[in-house]
Amino acid sequence: MADGPQQLTTGTDELLATLDEGVLTLTLNRPGSRNAYSLALLDALGAALDSADGDERVRVVVVTGAGESFCAGGDVKVMARGESLFGPADDVEARRTRHAGAQRATTVRLAEFAKPTLALVNGPAVGAGLALALACDLRVAAESAVLRTGFTRAGLAGDFGCSWLLTRLVGPARATELLLTSRALTAADARDWGLLTDVVPDAELAERGTDLARALAGISPLALRAVKENVARALTHGLAESADAEVDWHVRLVDTPQHRAAVAALNVRNGR
Structure with missing residues (x-):
């Protein structure tokens, strides 16, 4: 393994990639939008996972967010304009195809990834952003983090596999409650429900994540x-x-x- 962290190119400033001692850290970098998804971010994330899958230097993948949020999922500013990330409003089939492809390249790919994956939930994880965290094998959160489905608050039902991931982790009754009500869970409650592996003080999240990821990178x-x-x-x-x-x-x-x-x-x- 190379000495010191290596900054890898992702094709956009909206996703940062660092490789250090076998650990690839992917940082969603749209803090001004609470790391909500954009096409550039989704495309870069999918491409980074493709590359990591075939890169023998990468033994563990960590996903986290820049600033005070993990990921807000869909960008409500875009929604408020009546626009879609995935194509023209009048072309439903094009939007469906692009949307489905983005899901498969990100959360579905993470959930099926051959190498260990770790979400460091540094702040709110909402909607499709929650799905991104749940798709990882392990999820460590800062004490201040909040988890929320959020879809029904926007008149939506869910995407990026959130319904499937929630049902698998907490069962149909609790998954239905969270999806229907968009109830916000504190990090402590989310841990008690089985959605999080661990919760640590905010100031200790990076260190805890590094220790856990490096420990995994040292295993066969x-x-x-x-x-x-x-x-x-x-x-x-x-x-x-x-x-x-x-x-x-x-x-x-x-x-x-x-x-x-x-x-x-x-x-x-x-x-x-």
């Missing part, structure tokens, strides 16, 4: 991929099939040099 990438596949399979398959798949991965991982090195290190630490 193949083992981490196996964990993600095992959990995903458990959502759609029975116990016996899931256990068999775990064995398939176990047999494969036992024969890797990463496993042998890890076991040797454990024995050294245990004085054996």
Whole structure:
């Protein structure tokens, strides 16, 4: 790995990318709009995830926001003008196609990403911005962060997979409540509901995120991929099939040099 952080180009100032010790940090950089989505930001985020997937230097992906917000999702200023990010107002099919493509390239891609992903929720995560956080494997938030679906407040129902992600994480009853009411959850409540992995003081979020991401980057990438596949399979398959798949991965991982090195290190630490 290269010495020191590397600033990577994304094609726009609206998304910043830094690679450091195997950790790629993607920072949504529209603080004046609470990091709401623009076409440039969505396109850059999708392209960055594509690149990270095939880049062996990248072992963990972190997503966060610049300034005081994580992501506001849709830009209400654009909505107020009666405009859509995804095409002319009178071309419904073009808007639907572009909208669906943007979802698949961002939240869907994150939810299915082979490498570990971490959302550092530094402030409000609303609507499609909430979906972006929920699509990550782990979600650590600042104490001041607020999570809200927000769609019904704008006369909408949801997009970017928010309904699916919420239902998977908290069950249909609570997902329905959050989507119907647009109730705001404090970070502490969101953690108690299972939406967040951890909550830390605002001033400690960056350090906590760095420590967690670097710890993951130090683990065998193949083992981490196996964990993600095992959990995903458990959502759609029975116990016996899931256990068999775990064995398939176990047999494969036992024969890797990463496993042998890890076991040797454990024995050294245990004085054996």
